[in-house]
Amino acid sequence: MIRRFTQKMKKSNQNFKEETVKALNEKEEQPKELSIDLKQNEEVIHAIYDNSFDIVIRPFSASDGTKGLMIYIDGLCNTEEINENVLTPLMKDAELTTNNIDTIIEQHLTISEATKVHTFNELIEEVSSGHPIILFDGNATGCSLSVEQFEMRSVDEPEAEQVVRGPRDGFIEPLIVNTALLRLRIKSPRLKIKTMKIGIQSRTNVAIAYIEEVADSTLIEEAENRLKRIEVDAVLESGNIEEMIEDHPYSPFPQILNTERTDVASSYLLEGHVVILVDGSPMALVAPTTFYSLMQSAEDYYQRFLISTTIRWLRYLFLVIALTLPSLYVAALTYHHEMVPTALMISIATGREQIPFPAMVEAFLMEVIFEVLREAGLRLPKQIGPAVSIVGGLIIGEAAVTAGIVSAPMVIVVAVTGVSSFAIPRYNAGISIRMLRFPLLFLAGMLGLLGIMVGLIGIIVHLSSIRSFGVPYLAPMAPANFSDMKDVMMRVPKWAQNTRPRLTGESNKNRQSPQQKPSPERGGES
Amino acid sequence: MNHFQCKKILHRCRLLIFLSVLTLLLSGCWDRQEINDLAIVLGAGIDITDEGLIDLSVEIVTAQEGQEEEQGGAQTYVESATGQTVVDATSTLQQKLSRQLFWGQMEAIIMSENMAREGVHGSLDFFARQPQTRLRNYIYVTEENPKEVFAATPHLEVSTTKTLAELSEFQAGLNVTTLDFLRALESEGEHGVLPMVETLPQDAGKEEEQTDLMGNRAALFKRDKMIESIDMDITRGVMWLRDEIEGATVTLSPERSEGLISMYMIRSDVNFKPQIQGGTWKILVEAKSEDDIFQNASNLDLKEVDNVKMLEGELATQIEDRMRETLEVVQQDLQLDVFGFGETFRRKYPEKWDEVRDQWDEKFAEVEVDFDIETIIHRPGLSSEPTGLPEGEVEE
Amino acid sequence: MIEKGRISAMQMAILMYPAIIATGVLIVPSLTAENAGRDLWISPIIGSSIGFLTVYLAYKLHQYYPGQTVIQYSEEILGKPLGKAIGFLFLFLYLHLNGVIVREYAEFVIGVFLLNTPMQVIYGTIIIVCAFAVRGGLEVVARTALIFVPVVTFLIFVLIVLLINDLDPTNMLPVFEKGVTPALKGSIAPQAWFSEFFVMSFLLPYLVDQENGLKWGMTTAIFVMVTLSMTNLVALFLFGDFVDSILYPVMSAARYVSVAEFFEHLESVVMALWVAGAFVKICVFYYALSLGTAQWLKLSEYKAVVLPFGFLIIIFARWSGDNLADLKDFLGTPAPWYLLTFQVALPILLIIIAFIKKRRA
Structure with missing residues (x-):
């Protein structure tokens, strides 16, 4: 039965795939060549772009009297340039002949880039990229003009990866x-x-x-x-x-x-x-x-290497805290009471005296609230965001503790965990780590430290088993490569980064001349 | 059949199994114990009743929710129960409590003298075997009822146990953990010694309802039974010989001058050198003590090298006297090797040791003890000459 | 070939190290102390001779039949029926041994931490993660070990440093108080642990740098010897004559740590270490078992047998003793002979026959 089911599944899957692809391609199924007849071309183009108000289809007469047609998308091209460098020469130049596109491009169009188009598919693509097309009656070749100009934001500082020292240009959309x-x-x-x-x-x-x-x-x-x-x-x-x-x-x-x-x-x-x-x-x-490149920030390479190395180690520490602190707290509170020093234990016990929830539920609640606050603060307009953090963080936190719904140490634990997760420079890595906290929290609630350990082993087994484009995810720690650890365990100074990482840069190993360590004796004075 | 599809379905089945296992686990939490369902035991006292039952008393922390704006403080109280064994008593005790007894934070065990004289092995076993308690508990013997000791409310610390632990960590008195004591019990060439603790009588300047503790005497054991208690001076001597003394002060009145000089011991080191010559067993006690002068109530000028040399000599004699006095009581009268002499003989002369192994206590009393004491006085403190004395009266 | 992954000789060493010491560090001290008394630190040094011998045997056999595990070459050496029988014995040994390891692990966790938790849950959780890793293949197991082993070793070192104040080296004197016999007697248990090095024969065929196999194998044996001897010494320095009445001396030592009233009560750290170490150990034997079975049955891959063996291991763990005393009795007396027969005597037999065969050919 399973067999029949799978076969059926597979068949329907395949059918579906073929159908969609067909449907999607339908309009382009007829890759027609442009015709010599301008009228015919115009009809086809009208048919393709019916109900598209932003399409401009402008007929004109060239200076030798042939009918011409220009197609472009309003807003994607520089109309001034079209007027001056395309339409003016085409309509005014005396010795213009429309039967040879090459001569038109070479002699008349005063724009930098122009290419020839032969099919409707090419035409559509060029038009949608903001290149106006000119067609002439009696010529089956069109000409696409690179005069695109559209609105875009300027190159500015990357919002998600800020640095104190380092270049400020980030990628933008185009x-x-x-x-x-x-x-x-x-x-x-x-x-x-x-x-x-x-x-x-x-x-x-x-x-x-x-x-x-x-x-x-x-x-x-x-x-x-x-x-x-x-x-x-x-x-x-x-x-x-x-x-x-x-x-x-x-x-x-x-x-x-x-x-x-x-x-x-x-x-x-x-x-x-x-x-x-x-x-x-x-x-x-x-x-x-690799996993470790998610823990690196651009600035590591621009600050002094000792400082960068220290900060990297701090990040690893915060990674561990972000992943395990709430579960460790729960495990210590519900299973391993002796782990906590006596004085601290007494003060925690005092704080928890009136809390109605078990520690695990309390931790879970607070973690969820924290995630919600983070998400809400992130999505809201910039003006409201801070208000959410104030209401959520300060008021709810303070009131919940005063009202005896959660204990103060738990609020501290959740806050520290949250802050630690933000110390991971990659936002998406931070999120993964934060989400993995929850299963660990459950495991800690079930089996205490043993559960946490089992969870961590599971995570590490998973990390060791995945690869990214053939490179083991935990490289260069596992499998170990001591020379590559120069960029993981520490950040070696620029003059010592002589080789590329083994797993990606093996084909061209040396990246700079060795022995460039600066010292006073090597100074310029001599 | 398509291999890929089949795998996919198998994969789903496996996921299902995995999830159901997880759900099974979720119903677990077998050992979960919320922190506020615990009665945290700080210290335990063991006494023996007239009927021969174990009387177990524990000092328990009660977490008090503070009033508004005020930090909640910890308070302790004492609960006790009797039973045939310690565990028996625990279960009776547990019935009196609404919370689960938790032994993991325990720091001290107090045994009554009656109990100690009966033998402590059986009761201590509970504290060595039970997975929650640890071997670093400090053990004490008291002449009073342990309950009374726990009932003391010291001025400086929250609880009796805390006071005892702090006292031990200073090493003002002896400092013996469960492990140390059990190790001594197990050893052939050493007897156990435990510090004794007592409550101090009321004194001027103290609040009425508070009592303080002091532990500067010691109880000597033969195997697991207490034999005798020794007073403070002998205890100090035992501590010197066991090389456990720390931060001691020695006061002596130098020969060539009037008045007293007090010294603070910075460091000390005691070693035994065993020697068997013919039939005589000898121990050479090598002691080294480094001191600073803290008070000079004499008229001695401590800038003078000779004076310091003389003081060093006198200090050595003083220490030797103290040790001799101790040996007289412990070795001659009581015949209890609490110093580990036997152990040192065993280490150096394993064959000879084999012969006396069973009669060590008698042999111990015959061991001749010599002393080789080296003392160093490092500095005279911050003033060199006696303060407040006119120039002429200073002895150079 | 069934296993496509390749590891380096160093990775093998990092796998083998916890595969021996994980349970060794915890249980061996009290087993040796029973017989050796104050000489318990000498026993692992004597026992290590078996370790070196086993490594050499595994390597030599591997040299005779490169690219094959013991399951495969025993068939070549002894012919099909007898070879299959020997292969089955080895598989049974590893199944049983795995059960015993899992049992030791669970006994420790339950005895010290989770008194009320049913043993099946403890078995189940560790078997699930181990199966997960073993299915990932040799490379995954080796990489996971690479992450854990440095951490575990470092923490053991920290533990010893934290204890330094409480250690009394004179406890080890007199050495050889009653001659060499007690130390020799005590070395029987470490010998059993050292003979487990034979599981290396399942890893050797998959080395990238075959030539370093022997070197790293011996290095591991030395490290294991040093570790076992050192933990025994620490236990002795700390507990003196009391050491033989403690079930898990390393564990009790960790409980004894107290530095600055903050670094105290470290038993949970020991448990975390122990779980990580036991995980690697179980994985290595579990892997050998699964791979060996696939080779014995001539399957095209071993992943299919991993989960079923997980259940079998749990069953064997339950069978391996009625209670802790029974288990310890087994580990102390019959187990060494059992393990030595299979992992030392049998390989010696194999190597002799192989040698004669090669000579004739």
């Missing part, structure tokens, strides 16, 4: 700006950026950036293949791509790093990673990634 920002940082022609279009409806441009001869060729191939496999109707954010290409979809841990920072993306490129940029998303994806 892909073209983002790739330019990458080029600005890495000027070598070995920086390659390939693009492809993903999304049957959205036709989103997705770019894969890598540095040739640094990134492993199999990695690039794997990334491309995974991207090519995607068949969705739209890609609205790089998160959509991330979910389609990661190795372990059920894992709570992010296996692909996302960053808004151009310097972070560049540094990963230089270590042999692949960066995936998605048009319309300011978040670049970096693959492969």
Whole structure:
């Protein structure tokens, strides 16, 4: 029976897939060539873009008398430039002949980039990218003009990854700006950026950036293949791509790093990673990634290395606190009473005397309230956000303790846990850790410290079993690689970062000349 | 059949099994015990009744919710019950309490002298075996009823137990943990010694309802039975010989001058060097003591090297006298090896030890003891000459 | 080949170290103290000779038949029927041993911490995580061990440092009070633990750097010897003659720690360590069992047998003793001979036959 069921499932699955793809492609199923007859072309275009008020289809006469047609999307092109550099020469130039598009591009159009189009599919794509198309009667080749101009925000400081010291430019939505920002940082022609279009409806441009001869060729191939496999109707954010290409979809841990920072993306490129940029998303994806890179912040590399190393260790400590503190507290309070020093135990017991809940329920309640407050503060308009934290954090917390609903130590524990989780520099990693607190809390409530230990072992087994694009997630700690630990256990100074990480930069190991440690004897005076 | 699909379904089944196991676990919480369902025992006292029953008393913390704006404080009270064994008494005790007894935070055990003279092994076993209590509990013997000791409400600490633990940690008196005592019981060449504690009588300047504790005497044991109690001076001597003395003060009146000088001991070290020559067993006690002068009520000028040398000599004699006096009582009269002489012989002369193993107590009384005492006086404190004396009266 | 993962020789060493000491550190001191008295720290040093021998045997056999585990080459050495029988004996040994390990683990956790919790729950939780890891393959087990072992070792070290104030080194004197015999007698239990090194023969075929297998195997044996001897010493320094009446000396030592009235009552830390160590130990034997069974039955993968064996292990854990005294009795007397027969005598036999066979060929 199971067999029949599965077969049926599989069949219906396949049918469904084929049907949707067909439906989505339907309009483009007839990749018609442009016709010589302008009238016919106009009809087809009208049919494609019916009920689209933002489409401008403007007929005109060229100076030699042929009918012409210009199609563009209002708001996506620079109309001034069209007027001055396209329509003016076309309508005024005396020696214009419309039967050869090449001569028009070469001699008449005073704009930087123009390409020829032959099919309606190309035409549609160009138009939607903001390139106006001009067609002439009697010519089956159109011309697309790169005069796109659309509203975008300026390149400004990344909101989610702030630094005190470091560059302030972050990626923004248009892909073209983002790739330019990458080029600005890495000027070598070995920086390659390939693009492809993903999304049957959205036709989103997705770019894969890598540095040739640094990134492993199999990695690039794997990334491309995974991207090519995607068949969705739209890609609205790089998160959509991330979910389609990661190795372990059920894992709570992010296996692909996302960053808004151009310097972070560049540094990963230089270590042999692949960066995936998605048009319309300011978040670049970096693959492969490891658990430890989620614990690193860009600023680590710009501050003095001793300080960065200390801060890294603090982060590991806070990681452990964020994950286990509430469960440890519950375990100590309900199972291991001797763990707490006597004086502290007495004061906790005093505080808990009137609390109606068992410790685990109390912890669970407070943790949930904390998560709600965090979420509410995050989504609300900027003006209301602080009010929520004041009402939630101060008033509820204080009142709940005074009213004897929760105990003061519990509020402290929850607050410390919350703050610790914010010390993890990657927001998505912080969330994963915060969510894993809850199962640990239950385990602690069931079996005390043994439960916590079992939970932690489970988490670590899971972490050791996942890979990101072939790289073990816990590398370089497990499997151990002592030279790569230079960027995990500590942050070695720039002059000692002579080699690239083994698992991504093996093909081009040395990144700088060795023995560059500065010292007074090497100073410039001589 | 499609392999992939089949796996998927199996996967789902497995998830189901996993979830049901989790639900099973959720119904668990077998050992869960909320902190406010516990009666936290700080100290336990054991006495023996006239009928031969164990009388167990415990000092329990009661957490008091403070009044508004006021920090809740901890208070303790004493509850007791009798039974045939300690555990028996515990269960009777438990019936009197609305909360579960919790032994994990215990710090002291007080035994009555009657109990100690009967033998303590059986009762101590509970505290060594039970998984909650630990071997670092301090043990005391008292001549009074342990309940009375617990009932004392000291000025400085919250509870009797806390007071005792702090006293022990200072090492003002002897400092013996369950482990130390059990180790001595187990050892062939050493007898146990426990500090004794008593409540202090009322005195001027103290609040009426509060009593303080003092523990500067000691009880000597032969195997697990108490034999004799010794007074404060002998106890100090025992502590010197056991190398447990810390922060002691010695006062002596130097020969060449009038008045007293008090010294504070910074460091001391005592070693036994056993020696068997022919039939005589000898112990050389090597003691080293480093001191500072804290009070100079004499007319001695401590800038003078000779004076300091002389003081060092006198200090050595004083220490030796103290030890001799102690040995006289403990070795000659009581014949109880609480210093571990036997253990040192055993370590150096295992074969000879084998012969006397069973008659060690008699042999112990015959051991000759020599002393080699080295004393160093480091500094004279912050003033060198005696303060408040005219120049002429200072002895140089 | 059934196992596709590869580990380095160092990773193997990191797997083997807790695989021996996890239960060893806790139970061996009291087992040796019974016989050896004050010489209990010498016993692991004597016992380690068996460790070196076993490592050498496992490595030598591996050299004769590279890429094969004991289940596979015993067939080649002794022919199919007899080889299969030997393979079955080994599998049964590991199943039983695993049951005993799980039982030791549960006895400790329940005896010291969770008095009222049913034993099945303790068995179940550890078996679930172990099965989870074993199904992940050798690489996953090795990586998990890599994360835990440094932490565990470091914490043991911290524990000893915290105890330094309470240690009395003179407790170890006189050495050899009653001659060498007590220490020799006491070394029987450590020998059993050292013979467990033979489980290495299931890991050796999957090394990236085969040539380092022997070196790291021996290094592990030395580390195990040092660790066992050191924990015995610490127990002796702390407890003196009292050490033989304590069931879990390391545990009691941790309970005794008190530094600055803050670092005290550390038994929970010991339990956490113990759970992590026991996890690695169970995983190694569980893995050997599952892989060996798949090879014995010539299956294409071993994942399918992991969960069923989990249940079997729980059953064997229940069977391995009526109570703690029974279990300890088993570990003290028959177990060493049982383990030594299988993991030392049998391999010696195999190696002799293999040697003769190679000679003739």
